[in-house]
Amino acid sequence: MEVKDIIKEENLAYKKTKVLTDNEMHYCPGCTHGVVHKVIAEVIEEKDIQENTIGISPVGCSVLAYNYLHIDWQEAAHGRAPALATATSRLMPDKYVFTYQGDGDLASIGAAEIIHACNRGENIVVIFINNGIYGMTGGQMAPTTLEGMPTSTSPYGRDIKLSGHPLKMTELVANLPGTTFVARHSAETAGAVRKLKKAIRKAFDNIDEKKGTSFIEVVSTCSSGWKLTPEASNTWMKENMFPFYPLGIIKDE
Template identity: 80%
Template structure:
């Protein structure tokens, strides 16, 4: 048997172990090569499929790179104004308590312009899942400084490195929201390895299960990369993230009640 024949024998339906979920649409993603958004989208889609809640899930997309998230997940979506996704999700979850409502927000959207909305949604303990993608930079507008940009990190609006004396320290949002009684599950994950993706999926599944059990707000931060903004290759970005982001934004679950 030649090598080619052997591969062809393996590639058959009964041997299938990993394929794209149908909840993920076939549209080609507009994200840059290596962007963490793609992995997170996929994981959410897989959880929706596994929990069989495609007809009951409403996503709220932000302003930022993931503004077009609705092009990729085959569910109903609301596209929010910059930072306001938790407000939309609040009303949606209260008016339709049997549905699964999640916001998908970047660090500029959630931690800067939408700081009031997220803090108060967390404090009220809205029965929603918040997916917070922290890549320490504004992606869509061209790599400007975010509230989560690390000290001395070079961005388009901190060209000499972030000066914390002037701009404040990088905000640890998960730590902040974990202090609020309204949050039930607060975790910080990543998606750079197969193991990390598996853990992320468990966390997102737990978030949606909390919604089902009407437990309140689940906050899932994902430390991710922005290779275009960081001006590194996707693989270098992962290394930079591990070296610089993980020490400041340690992975793990901060709260699980």
């Protein structure tokens, strides 16, 4: 059978969801953001909640996330997305409100906002992209940077005595009674993407049941910041990030 005979509408097996816009993403080649955006968009399409979903984008590489998903968006100040989400969800309790935040945004400058939103059990979804580095500003050390990991502000590797320990936000918020579902995933293989999608679907389903905060960390790569190819980044992530940030469901109530 010729390729041209296979490429027909009735044989379609996988295509880009309509909830993604046609804008070309500004992310570097191989960036995990693109995969996570897509998975969120697919969940929104499958749940048929495009009209009722409000995204809150952060400051960081994904500051322009609003260019890529065909939904209403608010662009927050650095770290404050959970505060915007709190108000949005409280004022429009029937909407699906999610924040999309990187590790600098969520774990550093926005530590107070995320802890308190989770502790209040705001009925929102939090997507937390952890690549252990500040991408947008040029590869500086993040709270999540691993010990010994070189960045532009830890050029000799993160020194615990100088800069403290890498912060495990996900374990931290799992301890808060306001969170209902807390999980850590990745998106480097098709299998990982399928698991991630299942988790994000569950998180959005939790909003229907008004169960409180669902928090999903995605251990991610930053090829440009890590100065590796996308493929080598995935390998580095598996070898170095996964042992410290183990994947799995941490809390499901």
